Amino acid sequence: MDAVKSIFQSVFRSRSKPRFQRLSWIRTSWRSVVNDHPIVRRSWNTLFWLPTAIVFTDFFFVVKQVAGPSMQPTLNPNSSQWRDIVLFDRYHVKVEPRYERGDIIAVWSPSDPSKLFIKRIIALAGDVVKTLPPYPDLQVCVPEGHVWVEGDERFNSDDSNVFGPVPLALIDAKLLYIIFPFDRIGPVSSRITVRDDLPKGPAWRNEMAAIERQQWRDSRVTKRSE
Structure with a gap:
């Protein structure tokens, strides 16, 4: 977290730099922080994929x-x-x-x-x-x-x-x-349909009971x- 804080402090101190130069420096510094700090990397990955996960569960499966x-x-x-x-x-x-x-x-x-x-x-x-x-x-x-x-x-x-x-x-x-x-x-x-290849046993009895319930419904x- 100290690394992240130092980035923002440096950004405010570098306002005299050209705008595009500052943006490039911020991107480079942020990549360095993400790659060097596992907690930051996991948090960033979670935030990145969260909207996709929300859309997937809301509209698909x-x-x-x-x-x-x-x-x-x-x-x-x-x-x-x-x-x-x-x-x-x-x-x-x-x-x-x-x-x-x-x-x-x-x-x-x-x-x-x-x-x-x-x-x-x-x-x-x-x-x-x-x-x-x-x-x-x-x-x-x-x-x-x-x-x-x-x-x-x-x-x-x-x-x-x-x-x-x-x-x-x-x-x-x-x-x-x-x-x-x-x-x-x-x-x-x-x-549920009857399977002729199912040998008689517990699974067969369960399936026959399920078919009887289906017929009753x-x-x-x-x-x-x-």
Whole structure:
């Protein structure tokens, strides 16, 4: 820091020098300080890349850690001792939003704008969906510009059965990929299909259970929009 201070002191003492000569001297001195002082170099690199990082996470992709059990067993399963770390896509949500039943999204709570939830889209605009308690009506036609979202762990989730259909404007991002823990790393699809090559065992049983949950969710959408 003493080196930085001496640079600025020298600049003020050298006002009599030609303007371009002073600027050239400042650039040369600053490069010397950055190269010779690791703390200054790291701070400068951080400041240099910070705007790029902000733009990247605001408009393209963002990494989030999943908290809570509401999306079990898809995310944060009981079999894992780690919280899932996942990659979300913000770009397509902002530029060309297209959603399918089964998509997992990050969505701001309609009842508390400070809370960001991770939920699954159950029904799209125009769909008629059978609700679950504590929702007061037995079924709902999802209005235009909204989706119906729920957690995979339906007995431990604040979702549309609590606050109703969610406006599309509250969707923050769409889940793409699990990046940690490493034994579960991979893309996250909106639809699960049976794999014939999967041998019977724990993984096969988990996949069959996931397909049964998917079929149960599908059965609750009694009328589908085109």
